[in-house]
Amino acid sequence: MNAYEDIGIEVYETAQRIFEACDAGNDFCHQTGLVFGGTNRIRLTTAGWIAEASHCTENFLNKFDSVAFSRMC
Numbered sequence: 228m229n230a231y232e233d234i235g236i237e238v239y240e241t242a243q244r245i246f247e248a249c250d251a252g253n254d255f256c257h258q259t260g261l262v263f264g265g266t267n268r269i270r271l272t273t274a275g276w277i278a279e280a281s282h283c284t285e286n287f288l289n290k291f292d293s294v295a296f297s298r299m300c
Contacts, residue, residue, distance in 0.1 A: 238271060245269060245276060249290035 242263040246255035254265045261271040268282035269291070278291040 239263075241276075242269060242271070245291070245294070248294045249287050251284075251287050251290075254287075 238261065239257070242257075243252075243255050246252050246264065246267070246269075249267070251264075251267050254267050255263065256265050257263055258268070263269050264282070266282075267284060267287040268279045270277055270279065278288055280288060283291070
């Protein structure tokens with residue numbers, strides 16, 4: 228495995244852990260590029276993990292905030 232594959236696996240697994248920490252493990256999926264989720268949507272940016280408020284339930288956003296990730300309002 229090369230470094231790019233290692234990074235991709237880590238990004239995917241981190242996104243999955245975020246969904247599990249937000250009690251939304253069943254909503255986890257890969258959309259495109261660095262965007263993950265179905266009803267709830269997060270993406271990885273140069274600033275870190277962002278929960279897109281317009282694509283998330285209030286419960287997901289509250290949990291996301293409590294696990295110390297960043298949110299785009």
